[in-house]
Amino acid sequence: MKALCNFIFSGLLLIFFLLITCKDSKESLELKKKESVANAINSTYQLGGNGLAFLVDRETAIRLRDECLSGGVPKSNSKSCIEYMNYWGETCFDFRPKEGRAIAKFYKHPEIYKIEVTIINELEYTLIFKGKKASLSLNLLGDFPVKKGSGNEFYADPILTIPNDSRSSGSIGRMDLIYGGEGIRNIRHARFNTLEECEAQNLADEEKNKQIQRDSEEQIRILDKEGVKVGEPRKN
Structure with a gap:
């Protein structure tokens, strides 16, 4: 009986040790992630989204969005929705929180939007544009740790939160x-x-x-000249 109790006790100790080790490993990994973010965050990002417009070009962003949604359900091929999706072009975000600043620049417009940045922690920041505040939080995704020389990538989904405006809040793209x-x-x-x-x-x-579009149009012209409809095989 004593031997059985010792066996059970040893088993419980082993389980407890494994749980503690796993917890420490997870906490250590999260700490390393945050350290990596702190080291890499000062950079310029091509976001792939235009959500920052709701902070720096707010009136235009809200107007275009509301016109797109005026029918209740957005129609991707409607004129207003196409304008909403393409008005700003690609966003460049020069994010320098360690220097307390950031710059937003939309490809289709010449304006440079200068933003003040306050660091809350490695994953949370306060953005201030002309006295208006918003929160920026980073959801970490991808591979970690990143193996040097590999195809790994570690990135963040940046979430912009506009106070008292959930419709204008959300992901603003991606930060590699x-x-x-x-x-x-x-x-x-x-x-x-x-x-x-x-x-x-x-x-x-x-x-x-533009070159892809030109090549596609040229291919359609060639097929049309040969009497072949797009999607149909050529006749031998």
Whole structure:
């Protein structure tokens, strides 16, 4: 009986030890994530979204959104919704919280929007634009730790919260924090040293999209000349 009790006690100690170890490992991993964010956060990001407009170009953003939603359900092919989706173009976000500042620049517009930044912690910030405050929180996603030379990527989903306005709050895109290697960096190309580099990438992306559109239109013209409808196989 004594041997059985000792066996059970030893088993409980082992389980307790494993639980403590797992907890410590998880907490250690979260701490390392936050340290990595702190080291990488000062950078320029191609966000892939225009949610920042609800802070820096608020009247326009609300007007275009409400026009798009005027029928109750947004129609992606309606004129107002197309304007809402394409009005600003790609967003470059020069985010320098360690320096207490940030800059938002929309590709299709010349204005530079200067924003004050206050650090709450590694994952939370207060943004101030012309006296108006908003909260920015980072949801960490992707691979961690990032293996050097790999296709790993560690990034954040930045959530903008406008006080007393849930409709204008939400994700503003994506902030790439760490790339494993040059391969994934070249594929994503959404993290830069300067605002000028981000703007140059926007221009390159636009030219690439225009070329794809021209190639597509040329292919349609060739098929039409041959009497082939799009989607149908060519006749031999």
